[in-house]
Amino acid sequence: MLFKKPKEDNAILTEKNENQNQSKVEKKAFYERPRVCAIDLLEKNIEKLKKHKFNCFIGTLGSLVEVPNSERDNAHLCLPNFLIPENIHEYDIVIINLQNQRTRHYNKENHERKHFKGYRKITLVSTYPETLFDPRAFSAAILRNSLSSFMKKESILIVFADEQETITYYPIAITSDRHEHLSSEDYSIYDFYDDMPGNRNLTGKDTVVLNPESELGSLLARHNNDTTYSITFNHPIHWENNTRVKDKNFLPLMCTGLDQIISFARIREKNITFFFPYIQNKDQFLVDLFDKVLPGICPKLFPHNTQFLWKSSPEYRLPNENELINKKKTIEEDYNKKINEIKAKIDANRQEYGYLHDLLTQSGDLLVKAIEKYLVWLGFDNVINMDEINPRLKEEDLRVETKKGLLVIEIKGIGGTSTDSECSQVSKFKYRRAKERDNFDVFGLYLVNHERYLPPNERANPPFNANQIQDAKNDERGLLTTYELFKLYFNIIKGFVTKEDAILSLFQHGLVEFNLSKAVFIAKPLEIHYNGFVAILQIKDIEIHTGMPIIIKDNGYFRYAKIEDIQTNGKSIQSINEGEIGIRLSERVNSKVEFWKKLRFDHSQDID
Known part of the structure; x- marks a missing residue:
């Protein structure tokens, strides 16, 4: 698609924007859930829902625009001017009314972006002989992307269907010195729905409710006399065991006198979608649908529905119910107590062993402290943090006095892999300490937490190239990653490697490896x-x-x-x-x- 969702000029708003002018009293006059996004419903329909305390956002796919293209050379820039909440994925119910074809006169100011980034602006153009610009199909295609997350969660989509219509749009690119006509694009007014069944336009008023005994069927039957249709749908079919079978998740609700489907429900994952024909008294239909039908289908979306709530009062409880409720309460209290105990143990465990994660995530002083703690656990008695002794002295990070000699460790936490100079820097400290001790019993180790923003098993392991490893052997120093220390911890705990053998491995030259003990x-x-x-x-x-x-x-x-x-x-x-x-x-x-x-x-x- 050539157009990204505009941020302001097409008035895409969040729920917070929609209610920003309401008083605090008005904000408390509706239930928070379900959140309803009503697209192109009539004002009276929305007011009826609001009177019943439903939390409604008013949206639109855009009004039809009467464009003054009366002469052959006439052309006018047009914006779709849709209104869709950016957080539509957080809504519970979306209603789309395709039967409301409101029109307005062309106003140039409504089709110019007040603010624009970049050097190349893309917009739509309406040219002679078109006199009615219809943005709905273009907006429907944009809405499809916004609805993708909504359709995967527990949600309800309600569509008041109108005849299928495909509209061709003509985009142009405008720069500082010219404009360029781009390839035309075709969209359908149903492009917001990616599960659209086969259909054909057909108009009529003879309708039949297929299951009038159900709650929904009874509601449709009450409005059946005033119902008309302009589109019919095919029952989706798929192959199953080499046989063509009807989709069981597609439920016809109404049909024509000739058994052609004009209304259906379709279940996909946690979403349920309803397509309804033209219903004259939409406001009352929607109120009854929301109050009496949908809470029984998706009760979690209607936490404040009070129908039959009296049944849970103590005076109406069934035999044995009080005893069972008390048992349930006791079990829940015991469960919550045990969960809290486990959570406290998890927190304490993370506090005790968090340094192991620090080996893989940290840099600077925090990484040095984590390695210091690890070496103490490993069995070293004399680990000296040089930055704590003299922060101004830019020498090795850790010194470890051992029976074998002095181990000097240079530590780095980096986003990438090590350069040759970083790998070899510890040699400088090694020879300084040897000269100070007048003894060559000094060992150097470069220890790195490399590519620390990646999961450890997705990093380059080992992160040293062949030349760096050979240079380390030649210089008699070691190369090691904190990820290897992390794995070593568990190998020691499980008894595969002894701490004594692990300590000896730290004095290796080249790439340090921790092999099995015995x-x-x-x-x-x-x-x-x-x-x-x-x-x-x-x-x-x-x-x-x-x-x-x-x-x-x-x-x-x-x-x-x-x-x-x-x-x-x-x-x-x-x-x-x-x-x-x-x-x-x-x-x-x-x-x-x-x-x-x-x-x-x-x-x-x-x-x-």
Whole structure:
């Protein structure tokens, strides 16, 4: 579409705008819900709804404009001048009356934007011989986008149908030095509704209500004598088991004397849409529809409906109801108490372990503090935050005194990945500390929270290129991400890695990796089959057997699985220590995993 929704000149308003001139007394004169957006209803229809305390916004698809194109060269710029609330997705009911074709005389001031951004303005033009500009189809197409969210929630759309009409619009682009005619665009007055059934224009007054015993059918029957129609609809059909069947979610309500549908209800997800023909006494029809019919169909949208509310009074309660209500109240109180207890525990847990999330989100001092707390948990006794000791000194962020020597750590939280100079900056601090100590027992570690605005598993992992890793090896310093520390925490808790081994890994050169404690590498899968439950491996000098627990390394996390079967040359075997084999696992895997074997496996581990 060539036009975006205008902000002001086409008077798209929010509910707040619509009520801004009402007094406080008037604002309290209606129920907040349901919120009703009434598009092109007559004023008397809306006043009737407001008298019954319904909260109504008055909208329009735009009036028809009598354009003075009386001569061959006449042309006039036209704006659709529709009125649709920007927050229409927050409304509960939308009414669209296509039967109200109000007209007004052309006024140039109403078709000029007072404010405009940019160098190229696009507008519509009406030229001879057109004398009646109809904006409704164009506005309907814009309304369709606005209604998309509304149609997905529990809501009601009501349409008073008129004959189908497709209108051609002629846009032009205007710049400072010229104007350019753009391709014409065709829209239908029903373009606001993306589930439109097949239809044809047909006018008549002989109508039949299909289910007059129902609440809605009874209401339609009361207005049937004054009902006329100008369009009929086909019952949608789809294929089911190679058979054409009628859509069960499409419910005809009225038809012509020849069984052609003129009114229907259609259910889609949580929305229900009603199409009605021309009903003369619309205001009373709508009041009865809102008061007596719709609350029974969508009770949640009518929280203030008082029909039969007396039944809940104590004097009218049914046998056993008081006892059941009291039990319900007791259960609810107990439930709320337990929920509040769990919420308090969740809050306390987040307070205790929030530093783990800080590893993945923070930068600056907050990131340094989170890593400091993590290292203390890991088992380091002497972690020194240099910024707290001397904030003006631009040196390493953390110093850790260990039996192995001094570990200096440079920490960064960044939105992207690290440059070569950022990776190597810790070398400068490492050599300074070595000179101060007159000893080369100093180790350097660059620790980064990279691409911190992305979910960790969507980041570049690892974020270091081959040259940066090789340079780190050459300079005898380490490279590590906070995401690896985060994963390490859970691998330690589950017993796959000991804290002692994790500490030793921090002194590695190049890319720091935390491998399994007391485990040996088996193989990487050559192929994966049967939806991930069968892997083809090439093993050498390592024995595996059926029923044996095996460790899977998957994206830095470790987990257990059980070998349920081993096959070679199409035959099941109990054990093997060399060759190409297939193993069936109790857990699904992908082609990027690694398989490890635990030494002195602890059989208390739960791998089921």
